[in-house]
Amino acid sequence: MTALDPSTLGLEGDRRRVRRERRIRISFWVAGMSTLAISIAIIASLTANSVTFLSNIDLDTLLTFDKWAPRIGKFDIATLFVGSLMVSAIAMVIAIPLGLGAAVYLAEYAKPRVRRVLKPILEVLAGIPSIVLGFFAIAWIGPNIIVDLLHGPSDFSLATAGLGVGILVTPLVASVSEDAMRAVPYSLREASYGMGARRFTTVVRVVVPAAISGIVASLILAASRAIGETMVIALAGGAFGEAHFTTNPSDPGLTFTSALASLAAGTDQVAGGGGSDAGQAFNSLFFLGLVLFVLTLLLNMVGNFFVRRVREAY
Amino acid sequence: MSTVGTTLPREITIDRSLRGKRLDVPGLAFQLGLLACLFACLAFIVLLLATVFSDGLDVFKTRGFVLSQFPHELGRALDETSTFLVHPHGIPGWITSALALLGVPWGLFLAVRARRWRLVMGVVATIVVVFVIAGFIGTSSFLSGNVSSSADRAGVAQGIFGTLVLAFIxxxxxxxxxxxxxVFLEEYAPDNRLTRFVQLNIRNLAGVPSVVYGLLGLSIFVKLLSGATGGRTLIAGGLTLAILVLPIVIITSSEAIRAVPRSLREGGYGVGATQWEVTKTLVLPNAFSGILTGTILSLSRAIGETAPLLLVGAVLGFFTTGSADLFQKFTTSYTALPQIVFNWRGEAQTDFAINLTAAAIIVLLAITLLANLTAVLLRNRYEQRW
Known part of the structure; x- marks a missing residue:
């Protein structure tokens, strides 16, 4: 886009070169459009099976507030929605203070040498596979925090999963909002110091407000990641295959994602074999996927809108 | 003692006498709070590693590396490779043999003739390292054992193989x-509505949860294209993961390409190069380290993914690896390290649910953290050259 357009210069040289240029241009175009094909394939496969699912069940059963148990034909979406909401909310309660705190410290207080060491370590935390954090949630968070500290009934609960997801998305919050704060031009800080402001005042009243759209973006993207996170909840959520409707985070439960994963782990259901309920369970996978896709897409679009505003500001 | 809260930023130098004399209590408290947040993040890493190692290290102690067997296992790895290469396994096997027997020496010969000594050394070192690692893996019954229902014999060899092949595909x-x-988006595409839509679409694809890609793989690669992929195979799994990480590769590569200064391109056009020639000889070589970093990071993400593989049918539990033919391994049942972790975690016995799971996690972490570390080091080395 930034490149000059050499074809207007009339200096392309001989025909073979021109033809090769055109061939290469076309193949790059095809590669570029392949991403559109992926989106179309995702939407098509999700909606096709979701339509089959929705046309084969009584729509009233989607909101019965009793249980999600696809193997016996109970498809209560509210159970999963509330589960997802609780896990994401707990995750954000952890990730917002920790992530923002770490970001402000790295961007405004840390010496360059300290920052060069600490930032890669935080990025290592971001690179830890989610299943490993799931194991950590069961092996450490469950017994030590949920049971000992908060006197929860069991190691396995939505709260355990939420804390695990919180640790998982903290580096995302930290890294995106740190970038946003470092993008704030130094002249703003200098003006603030020039007025006699302390560093604390400068950070809170000048830098953070200037970077607010990037910070909001980091939070929205983290929330979207938390909703889409699967394995931590599948391991630590405590429910497998089915879950009762609950609004208590210390109960075991399922989210959209962990319902998908646990349904898929019973391979016979995914193959679409068995009775009619099993077939419906297979189709319900895609319905869950569609709901998840739409939810995260909306969040991501809002998040990306804020990220773009940061770029345009300075 | 009053300097902590009011230290001025390093860019501005002001006479010390201008700093406040009063202790800045809220500022100090704020800074300490921030530091606490940062240390909490770091503490979680330490705690996580401590938990995993305290549970899993026993497995490596009892069934770990028997160093006395190392020469024997190294010989066996060499032996198996040579039998695999010499023995024709049908047409695909024949092709791999021919490629390995002729391609590698031919490539080395060309590199030597072109005096690309670093390339030569890189290839030779890679081959040596691969065989040494294979030898070490052979000396541990945990690393070289197959998935089994008995905790004494269960190992992660099939998972390591599956994970590495998936990463390769x-x-x-x-x-x-x-x-x-x-390259299309940064160099070729005109700045129009279609291009902007493609860019928006890529950003959105990057945020789609990984399970959804699993559903895509299930309906397209496992069901629709089962003729080409063979259903629940490594190929279907690899294709799914490739599509999952594609947006990340595109975004990081775009950033690397954008960082190449415009003057370089203009210089290229100035000497009469075409757009492709400029891209090939100036843009891509200068953006290469950035592209490589992004690709390695996305690969380490792919290695750790569990949910999509659950959907596209990596095996949970016991299965036989079948014959030694590499081609057949690509088209039969497979598993990967995260799948083994997930499966063992669900077992009732403590041996499996805690010790073996933690040991498998150590192997998984070793692979992903090594990949991440490589990427971070590469990036730090090549950062801000312009």
């Missing part, structure tokens, strides 16, 4: 396609 597809797309 993922890289093979997502690297060229991702870089080509990034």
């Amino acid at each position: 993922t890289a093979l597809i997502s690297f060229p396609l991702g870089v080509a797309t990034a």
